[in-house]
Amino acid sequence: MPLDTDPQTDDADLLVRYAQGDASAARLLTLRLTPRAFGQAARMLGDTAEAEDVAQEAMMRLWRVAPDWRLGEAKVTTWLYRVVSNLCTDRLRKRSRGTVRLEDVAEPTDPTPSVETQMQDTARHSALRAALASLPERQSIAVVMRHFEGASNPEIAQALDISTEAVESLTARGKRALAAALKGQAAALGYEEG
Amino acid sequence: MSKSPDRDGDDRWVDQMLDDLARAPVPDLPDTLMARILADADAMLPPPGGRAARTPWWQQILEGVGGWTAVTGLVAAAATGFVVGLGALDGVGVTVPWMQVDDTYYDTDDATYAFGWDMEEG
Numbered sequence: 001m002p003l004d005t006d007p008q009t010d011d012a013d014l015l016v017r018y019a020q021g022d023a024s025a026a027r028l029l030t031l032r033l034t035p036r037a038f039g040q041a042a043r044m045l046g047d048t049a050e051a052e053d054v055a056q057e058a059m060m061r062l063w064r065v066a067p068d069w070r071l072g073e074a075k076v077t078t079w080l081y082r083v084v085s086n087l088c089t090d091r092l093r094k095r096s097r098g099t100v101r102l103e104d105v106a107e108p109t110d111p112t113p114s115v116e117t118q119m120q121d122t123a124r125h126s127a128l129r130a131a132l133a134s135l136p137e138r139q140s141i142a143v144v145m146r147h148f149e150g151a152s153n154p155e156i157a158q159a160l161d162i163s164t165e166a167v168e169s170l171t172a173r174g175k176r177a178l179a180a181a182l183k184g185q186a187a188a189l190g191y192e193e194g
Numbered sequence: 195m196s197k198s199p200d201r202d203g204d205d206r207w208v209d210q211m212l213d214d215l216a217r218a219p220v221p222d223l224p225d226t227l228m229a230r231i232l233a234d235a236d237a238m239l240p241p242p243g244g245r246a247a248r249t250p251w252w253q254q255i256l257e258g259v260g261g262w263t264a265v266t267g268l269v270a271a272a273a274t275g276f277v278v279g280l281g282a283l284d285g286v287g288v289t290v291p292w293m294q295v296d297d298t299y300y301d302t303d304d305a306t307y308a309f310g311w312d313m314e315e316g
Contacts, residue, residue, distance in 0.1 A: 018235070018239070018240075019240055019244060020240065020242070020243055020244055021239060021240050021241050021242035021243060021244045022242075023235070023236060023239055026232065026235035026236070026239065027232060027235075029235075030228060030231050030232050030235060031228075034223065034227065034228055034231055035223050038223050038227060039220045039223075042220045042221055043215065043216070043218070043220055046218075048221045048224070051221075052224060052227050055227060055231070056227065056230055056231055056234065059231045059234065059235070060231075060234050060238070063234060063235050063238040063239075064238065066240070067240060067244065071253065072253060121214070121218070124211060124214060124215070125214075125215050125218060128211050128212065128215050129215075143212065147209075147212040147213065147215075147216050148212075148215070148216045175208045175209070175212075178208045178211075178212075179207065179208050182208070182211070186207060189211075191207050191210060191211060192207065
């Protein structure tokens with residue numbers, strides 16, 4: 001994979017250059033942003049093919065919005081994060097919302113480390129993804145940014161355009177909602193409910 | 195608001211679940227994906243010199259006058275001009291209300307006596 005030849009240039013500046021017809025800016029943005037978008041989608045969806053589609057769709061929206069990009073109002077990475085998150089949530093909501101049971105999960109093709117462990121992991125992740133998709137958008141983004149991306153409160157506040165103080169409350173409400181959505185499945189998924 | 199012990203337990207359980215998913219391996223980026231995205235970018239590439247990204251109106255004004263440094267200078271110059279202008283009003287015989295001062299007589303002699311510094315007595 002080629003390297004980022006211009007790491008000093010801001011993403012927004014590259015987007016401006018793209019809007020002015022600079023194809024090299026698109027290559028740099030693709031190199032920088034695609035791994036993030038794909039990684040986020042893969043973690044949220046647990047499906048490589050779907051994650052590819054989401055990453056491609058999100059990047060296409062970025063190219064489309066480039067001429068109208070308002071400098072200084074949002075970070076490109078933050079904007080992309082929200083787009084990917086919303087696209088993933090839409091797909092997760094289309095999936096079955098029923099309770100995930102171990103016997104419903106397809107047996108993994110790779111038998112290592114153990115079939116049972118893999119099945120339980122798959123069931124846990126599926127249940128959590130479905131629960132995340134059922135949250136209000138802001139709660140879901142706050143929880144995912146905190147736990148999957150290791151984002152700080154100021155970073156989450158910027159992404160959601162809220163105060164830093166409000167992030168803590170939003171994340172706590174999101175986790176309470178997750179606990180409520182997953183209530184009753186903890187034991188089946190191998191967790192000890194509090 | 196304080197949390198109940200049950201609530202703390204719920205949070206720990208959910209935290210553990212979230213952390214497990216966060217640690218789950220993410221598949222490698224497929225090579226074809228980058229190629230597809232670059233093809234999209236090329237197909238949607240605006241013509242050279244195409245419409246530039248929109249800048250907020252306040253930022254356009256700011257950049258038009260030379261940025262924050264220039265704005266600071268403008269404000270300082272305007273404030274100085276205002277003060278100098280007020281001073282000039284008096285010179286041309288214009289009296290403005292805020293420059294009218296009551297002539298007040300202060301009896302400094304009495305004040306001196308009041309402090310008891312009259313050493314001529316007694």
